[in-house]
Amino acid sequence: MRPFSFRRPGSPEEAVAMVEPMGVAGQGGAFHAGGTTVIDLMKLHVLHPPSLTDLGDVLERGIEETGDGTLRVGAGTTMAEAAEHPAFLRAPVLSEALWKAASAQLRNVATLGGNLLQRTRCPYFRDNVSACNKREPGSGCAAKDGINRLLAVLGTSEECIANYPGDWANALILFDAVLETRSGEGGREIAFDDLHVLPGEDPARETILGDDELITAIRLTVPDWAGRSVYTKVRDRDSYAFALTSAAVALDLDGETVREARLAIGGAATVPWRAREVEDWLQGQTLTEDVAVEAGRRAFEGAQGWGENDFKIPLGRDTVARGLMEAKAMTPETNSGDSQ
Amino acid sequence: MATEPRDAPPDLGISRRSLLKGTAASGASAFGAFQAGAQEAEAAPTGGPEVEVEITINGKPERFTLDARTTLLDLLRERLDLTGTKVGCNHGQCGACTVLVDGTRINSCLRLAGTLDGAEVTTIEGLGQGGEMHPMQQAFIDNDGFQCGYCTPGQIMSAVGCVTEGHAGSEAEIREYMSGNLCRCGAYKGIVAAVVQARDETEAREAS
Ligand SMILES: Cc1cc2nc3c(=O)[nH]c(=O)nc-3n(C[C@H](O)[C@H](O)[C@H](O)COP(=O)(O)OP(=O)(O)OC[C@H]3O[C@@H](n4cnc5c(N)ncnc54)[C@H](O)[C@@H]3O)c2cc1C
Ligand code: SF4
Ligand code: FES
Ligand code: FES
Numbered sequence: 157m158r159p160f161s162f163r164r165p166g167s168p169e170e171a172v173a174m175v176e177p178m179g180v181a182g183q184g185g186a187f188h189a190g191g192t193t194v195i196d197l198m199k200l201h202v203l204h205p206p207s208l209t210d211l212g213d214v215l216e217r218g219i220e221e222t223g224d225g226t227l228r229v230g231a232g233t234t235m236a237e238a239a240e241h242p243a244f245l246r247a248p249v250l251s252e253a254l255w256k257a258a259s260a261q262l263r264n265v266a267t268l269g270g271n272l273l274q275r276t277r278c279p280y281f282r283d284n285v286s287a288c289n290k291r292e293p294g295s296g297c298a299a300k301d302g303i304n305r306l307l308a309v310l311g312t313s314e315e316c317i318a319n320y321p322g323d324w325a326n327a328l329i330l331f332d333a334v335l336e337t338r339s340g341e342g343g344r345e346i347a348f349d350d351l352h353v354l355p356g357e358d359p360a361r362e363t364i365l366g367d368d369e370l371i372t373a374i375r376l377t378v379p380d381w382a383g384r385s386v387y388t389k390v391r392d393r394d395s396y397a398f399a400l401t402s403a404a405v406a407l408d409l410d411g412e413t414v415r416e417a418r419l420a421i422g423g424a425a426t427v428p429w430r431a432r433e434v435e436d437w438l439q440g441q442t443l444t445e446d447v448a449v450e451a452g453r454r455a456f457e458g459a460q461g462w463g464e465n466d467f468k469i470p471l472g473r474d475t476v477a478r479g480l481m482e483a484k485a486m487t488p489e490t491n492s493g494d495s496q
Numbered sequence: 497m498a499t500e501p502r503d504a505p506p507d508l509g510i511s512r513r514s515l516l517k518g519t520a521a522s523g524a525s526a527f528g529a530f531q532a533g534a535q536e537a538e539a540a541p542t543g544g545p546e547v548e549v550e551i552t553i554n555g556k557p558e559r560f561t562l563d564a565r566t567t568l569l570d571l572l573r574e575r576l577d578l579t580g581t582k583v584g585c586n587h588g589q590c591g592a593c594t595v596l597v598d599g600t601r602i603n604s605c606l607r608l609a610g611t612l613d614g615a616e617v618t619t620i621e622g623l624g625q626g627g628e629m630h631p632m633q634q635a636f637i638d639n640d641g642f643q644c645g646y647c648t649p650g651q652i653m654s655a656v657g658c659v660t661e662g663h664a665g666s667e668a669e670i671r672e673y674m675s676g677n678l679c680r681c682g683a684y685k686g687i688v689a690a691v692v693q694a695r696d697e698t699e700a701r702e703a704s
Pocket of ligand 4: 641642643644645646647648678679680681682683
């Protein structure tokens, strides 16, 4: 790590007043929450901010339930706390996307705010020497013709094919989430769907956050029927690995007929990826295996493989189909508390 | 156990403010941005290239003045000679560096020591009480929960956390919640058996 100054503000106002930019334009402020992304990348010299502004005494921790299905989640809540919160267990996709991520040790420290803003695991971004438009704008993209097995097939551009690696964002995006933020200009609310931006021409920019903008809380609305929801995660080993492909699914069923379906895809896209067209198509269908397979096919329409990661297209289709069938097979009354 | 630090900082009663001034003046010129940051911090409540913390490690409270880059793992191994905690990947990927902070298991390689003011840290050296091994240590021996032993301190600290968290219900749950600790020797079968044994002993002790 390169030297940096460590700042310990006592409030969100102080934090936004003292934070410095992360470095490359558009990558937000150099905050330190759990540190499991930012310290990792600083050790690799991929990030080298002049200072880190610690959020340990700044962020709210915990989940408030307001009664009408709306949850207000402090951005400093750890992944471990959130995974076991009764409100998240009632909509299992929210819990499962957390306990199936990282390791118990990491989840004890990592915050939900930091989790949403974790950076890609693209090996060329992390190696700090290869051409990489995300790390060094204009230098090129070594991954397109390189080792891209883990990278994206949806939402890519010629400039960058890095996948968004996180799990929980794919569950959160199902529930009309809103971020409460604070910056030098005051507070604002951001629809979570708008937070991450496609790589396009400027893959260094990953979100719409300003350089001094702090996420303070996350609000989401969880319908009663979200008891029928799953996070289906496919990976190289059964635990403690990032998703190759994943599907976040919530289903409102009337018998076998889909009243409402919500679907997001992880591991395979450049940003948290809600498949709204597939959701609309599913509405009113009788959810048979054939319909689930067709939904998977539709979810990956327009996907582009880059060689090593071509397999993610058929695997992703199957993951969606499996997620839908797993959600269908659930008995929502009995699944809460299932952490196996 | 070697708990006496080699170079414990004398408590000179230096405030953070004066430390900052000292550092900003004493030629951090190679790092322009960093120097500017330190000066800016004059007006800010805290901040600087060094941090001052008081941490209780294995029951012994101590004050430290540290380079802000110091991780808890660096502090334990390089400054305190507590080399029971191992370095594996140094990036949160293997669990060899697992210790307890306020009773919760974490990866010490990714944790800045500067965030631990007031915290209590337990390492493998501090797990046993009064010359007696902790039941989890004994359980690893009884069940051949290791081969080369390199991952073992991290496995044991993680296993203690796993039982405390209530995630040692079944063997499948133990495997899931111990997955943050890799073992190159593949001693996983014995590790799971050890966690089961220590869990049962803990439950029996708590019931009586
Ligand atoms: C070995 C390993 C395996 C992992 N596996 C998985 C996995 O399978 N699935 C998964 O989803 N994740 C995985 N992760 C990623 C992990 O979940 C994230 O590192 C973690 O959630 C980040 O949270 P943090 O609080 O530690 O963030 P930090 O590292 O503290 O911060 C990350 C970024 O967010 C910014 N930031 C943090 N909080 C705020 C805020 N409130 N407002 C504005 N900006 C903020 C920081 O400036 C920084 O840029 C893994 C990580 C490791 C190291
Ligand atoms: S895919 Fe994106 S992150 Fe990876 S090398 Fe190319 S530009 Fe960099
Ligand atoms: S050394 Fe910390 S997890 Fe590997
Ligand atoms: S015992 Fe050798 S690495 Fe686990």
